[in-house]
Amino acid sequence: MKIPALIDCHVHFREPGLTHKADMETESAAAFAGGVHTVCEMPNTNPPATSVEAFQDKVERAKRIKNVDVRFFFGITELPHLEGLRAVWADPALRARCCGVKIYFDHSTGNQGASADVIAEAFRVCGELDIPLVAHCEDAHMNDEAKRVVTQDIGGSGVALHSLHRPPGSEAQAIEHAIRLARQHGTPFHVAHLSTMQGIDLVRGAKAEGLRITCEVAPHHLFLSTQDYGTLGTLGKMNPPLREADHQRVLWEGIADGTVDCISTDHAPHTLQEKQIDNPLDAPSGVPGVETMLPLLLTVAAGGWPHPRGERCIESFTIDDIVRLCFANPNRIFRLGKDGSDVITIDSDAQWAITANQLHSKCGWTPYEGWKVRGKVV
Numbered sequence: 001m002k003i004p005a006l007i008d009c010h011v012h013f014r015e016p017g018l019t020h021k022a023d024m025e026t027e028s029a030a031a032f033a034g035g036v037h038t039v040c041e042m043p044n045t046n047p048p049a050t051s052v053e054a055f056q057d058k059v060e061r062a063k064r065i066k067n068v069d070v071r072f073f074f075g076i077t078e079l080p081h082l083e084g085l086r087a088v089w090a091d092p093a094l095r096a097r098c099c100g101v102k103i104y105f106d107h108s109t110g111n112q113g114a115s116a117d118v119i120a121e122a123f124r125v126c127g128e129l130d131i132p133l134v135a136h137c138e139d140a141h142m143n144d145e146a147k148r149v150v151t152q153d154i155g156g157s158g159v160a161l162h163s164l165h166r167p168p169g170s171e172a173q174a175i176e177h178a179i180r181l182a183r184q185h186g187t188p189f190h191v192a193h194l195s196t197m198q199g200i201d202l203v204r205g206a207k208a209e210g211l212r213i214t215c216e217v218a219p220h221h222l223f224l225s226t227q228d229y230g231t232l233g234t235l236g237k238m239n240p241p242l243r244e245a246d247h248q249r250v251l252w253e254g255i256a257d258g259t260v261d262c263i264s265t266d267h268a269p270h271t272l273q274e275k276q277i278d279n280p281l282d283a284p285s286g287v288p289g290v291e292t293m294l295p296l297l298l299t300v301a302a303g304g305w306p307h308p309r310g311e312r313c314i315e316s317f318t319i320d321d322i323v324r325l326c327f328a329n330p331n332r333i334f335r336l337g338k339d340g341s342d343v344i345t346i347d348s349d350a351q352w353a354i355t356a357n358q359l360h361s362k363c364g365w366t367p368y369e370g371w372k373v374r375g376k377v378v
């Protein structure tokens with residue numbers, strides 16, 4: 001069967017500056033092989049896409065990528081970056097490549113955390129110019145405090161502590177803060193990689209209130225939980241972290257009732273060497289996912305479940321849901337202007353096992369190694 005080529009509205013392709021992990025060519029090949037022909041790439045490269053020059057450089061680099069349409073988020077970590085944003089938005093050629101603004105409430109790869117006044121000003125300007133604003137929602141102070149208490153009371157160095165260092169309440173606090181700002185400034189606001197039941201409740205409430213709020217969830221939060229640290233080790237370390245299985249079930253409820261608008265991968269490759277550092281808690285956060293999203297979801301649409309030990313979390317899920325979550329909604333939210341005429345052909349009966357050596361990302365590993373899936377891009 002044929003469906004529109006998918007959109008992944010949250011990827012990190014690491015170019016420029018971090019190309020030992022990944023680059024636009026390798027990761028676009030991974031996207032294309034996974035049925036994803038449009039991606040929205042995040043600003044935490046080196047240099048970060050927080051100035052007109054850095055943004056323009058990424059747009060120029062993307063011109064050599066022919067089979068994947070790479071759009072870019074503009075990053076805001078300091079007040080002067082908002083002037084750069086205004087300049088990009090005023091330039092038709094650059095604006096056409098800009099899918100919105102990304103801000104971080106907490107530090108992740110690239111130390112892009114912004115202070116409260118910068119965050120508030122970004123919501124105000126994006127409200128004024130009607131620019132989609134995406135936020136990584138974790139409260140930096142709550143995370144710092146949780147880490148301090150856990151280190152003092154429990155100690156140890158196991159990677160599972162990562163989930164205790166970044167508790168669900170931290171995400172809820174940041175989303176609440178963001179919703180207040182979006183309400184105040186009329187900002188079109190999108191929650192990145194929402195991972196908790198509290199987050200789902202907050203977004204559901206904000207939508208009921210009529211605010212312009214949308215959200216995405218990532219395959220690793222839909223298919224993995226803290227129970228997977230034993231198998232994955234640091235390959236299961238990402239931000240926000242893996243959650244207890246009860247959160248995972250509520251994310252699927254959010255998909256079923258329409259609270260969740262998009263599934264996007266937060267494709268964030270690091271090398272195996274970087275991941276397999278001596279102290280697990282020092283390993284960089286992030287997992288690849290752009291090539292494996294569609295087969296994982298097609299397996300659910302075929303009535304199965306890809307996790308070798310996991311239980312199915314949703315009753316009814318169809319290929320139409322995949323098209324809604326991974327094409328129609330991100331296309332609308334980020335105004336990508338896709339008409340659906342670029343299609344992919346799917347063999348929904350093909351059964352195969354995911355193995356990293358068949359995948360195209362430069363990083364050479366996947367958290368879904370050996371998983372049996374049903375459905376493949378032809």
Ligand SMILES: [Zn+2]
Nearest residue numbers: 010042266268
């Ligand atoms: Zn990300």
